[in-house]
Amino acid sequence: MQCTAYAHLSDEKLKKLRKFEEEFGTILVAYEKVPAFADLSDDEIRDVQKEEKKLGKILIAYEQ
Incomplete structure (x- = not known):
């Protein structure tokens, strides 16, 4: 996405x-232009997924 x-x-x-x-x-x-997806570690992905659950929204990590 x-x-x-x-x-x-x-x-x-x-x-x-x-x-x-x-x-x-x-x-x-x-x-x-759409930035590239961030290359997250497994721990970072888990942290993002926890925030998604708290917010009830989908989060997408892009490179800066």
Whole structure:
């Protein structure tokens, strides 16, 4: 499972994106690059799983 977010584009980059949309006749969506998953030890994974149970949510560890 990877979560992505819409990219934050400058006005200049947004204009370029819209130009491509016009050229291709399509809608393009820009997303931020997804960071790599963190390489956790078994102990760290257990700690994350404990927090998941406390929160009732899924946690995903990414590299910084």
